[in-house]
Amino acid sequence: MGTLFETKFAGLNLSNPIIIASSGLTDTVDKNKELEKAGAGALVLKSLFEEQISTNAAALLIDGDYPESNDYILHYFKTNEVSNYLKLIQDTKEACRIPVIASVNCYRDDSWIEFAHQIEMAGADALELNIFALNTGLEEEIDLLGKTYIRITKKIKEAVHIPVIVKMGKYFSHPVSLVDQLHSAGAAGVVLFNRFYQPDIDINHLQMTSGHVFSSHTEISDTLRWTSIVSGKLPQVSIAAATGIHDWESIVKCILSGASAVQICSTVYQNGNEIIAQMKRSLEEWMVSMNFHSLDEFRGKLNQASIGDASLYERIQFVRYFANRD
Numbered sequence: 236m237g238t239l240f241e242t243k244f245a246g247l248n249l250s251n252p253i254i255i256a257s258s259g260l261t262d263t264v265d266k267n268k269e270l271e272k273a274g275a276g277a278l279v280l281k282s283l284f285e286e287q288i289s290t291n292a293a294a295l296l297i298d299g300d301y302p303e304s305n306d307y308i309l310h311y312f313k314t315n316e317v318s319n320y321l322k323l324i325q326d327t328k329e330a331c332r333i334p335v336i337a338s339v340n341c342y343r344d345d346s347w348i349e350f351a352h353q354i355e356m357a358g359a360d361a362l363e364l365n366i367f368a369l370n371t372g373l374e375e376e377i378d379l380l381g382k383t384y385i386r387i388t389k390k391i392k393e394a395v396h397i398p399v400i401v402k403m404g405k406y407f408s409h410p411v412s413l414v415d416q417l418h419s420a421g422a423a424g425v426v427l428f429n430r431f432y433q434p435d436i437d438i439n440h441l442q443m444t445s446g447h448v449f450s451s452h453t454e455i456s457d458t459l460r461w462t463s464i465v466s467g468k469l470p471q472v473s474i475a476a477a478t479g480i481h482d483w484e485s486i487v488k489c490i491l492s493g494a495s496a497v498q499i500c501s502t503v504y505q506n507g508n509e510i511i512a513q514m515k516r517s518l519e520e521w522m523v524s525m526n527f528h529s530l531d532e533f534r535g536k537l538n539q540a541s542i543g544d545a546s547l548y549e550r551i552q553f554v555r556y557f558a559n560r561d
């Protein structure tokens with residue numbers, strides 16, 4: 236396929252735009268080797284969660300009188316979780332030639348600075364921040380989460396030289412200005428969007444339960460809308476589209492919207508690693524049929540800058556669609 240699929244995301248050179256998203260798909264070196272063999276363009280390793288290195292051990296702590304042993308247990312857990320993760324980075328880097336992106340799921344900045352540096356030393360090509368916090372306090376400042384994103388990105392970027400990528404949630408009042416400020420804070424790229432844990436309710440047992448673990452292909456609409464708007468307004472920011480990308484047509488749509496790469500997860504869980512080669516085959520056939528010789532030739536062709544004011548366009552579509560419905 237030569238240079239047909241080559242792309243650059245967040246300063247990384249990818250032989251094709253398919254990145255395997257952070258998940259249980261990428262938590263061992265053997266799985267990562269198989270994903271590379273299956274044709275992935277890059278991998279995001281399973282996240283290390285802030286709780287794993289800060290409060291994971293709290294559940295095991297002994298109440299009351301043993302502060303020293305508690306300190307020891309906390310230190311032991313932190314060291315072990317971190318060293319296991321660093322080993323996963325090192326081993327995957329040794330085994331694979333494609334870019335390897337480490338991932339941390341965090342909600343504060345302080346505990347990550349040293350760790351981010353260690354991730355860099357272990358050889359990760361980039362670091363993806365999956366910042367997740369539910370701000371539920373009544374007195375909390377509106378847009379606190381966006382400010383948290385910017386603060387963490389800035390601090391982590393001060394600690395590392397490798398590209399820092401921010402995997403964003405989709406619930407922000409001003410996503411475009413947030414991406415702009417993340418870029419100014421040092422983010423080399425953004426992932427639009429993360430898909431968080433989906434809660435549900437079991438009405439027979441009257442308890443909270445887990446909703447759908449995997450996305451559906453219908454979830455791609457927000458991904459396309461915001462990829463198109465952000466890439467139109469901020470062409471200098473590199474975007475990996477994510478959530479709801481289940482087939483090769485979705486990859487085409489994301490690139491037309493302005494993405495440099497895509498992240499996939501659910502479809503690989505559901506269809507196996509073979510889906511990667513199938514997607515690439517169909518993408519190639521489509522590109523040949525459309526006479527495109529590179530992704531750059533059609534990247535952003537349908538983004539907000541190319542189609543005009545998306546907000547106006549979407550309002551007109553909205554009115555047309557809903558105003559005359561019985």
Ligand SMILES: Cc1cc2nc3c(=O)[nH]c(=O)nc-3n(C[C@H](O)[C@H](O)[C@H](O)COP(=O)(O)O)c2cc1C
Pocket residue numbers: 256257258259281282283338340365402428429430448449450451477478479480498499500501502
């Ligand atoms: C089983 C499972 C585990 C996941 N673990 C992580 C994780 O550790 N870190 C992370 O950033 N995202 C995690 N995700 C989210 C995925 O990386 C991805 O963003 C999300 O599934 C949306 O992509 P998709 O529509 O292709 O599934 C996980 C998703 C699944 C289904």
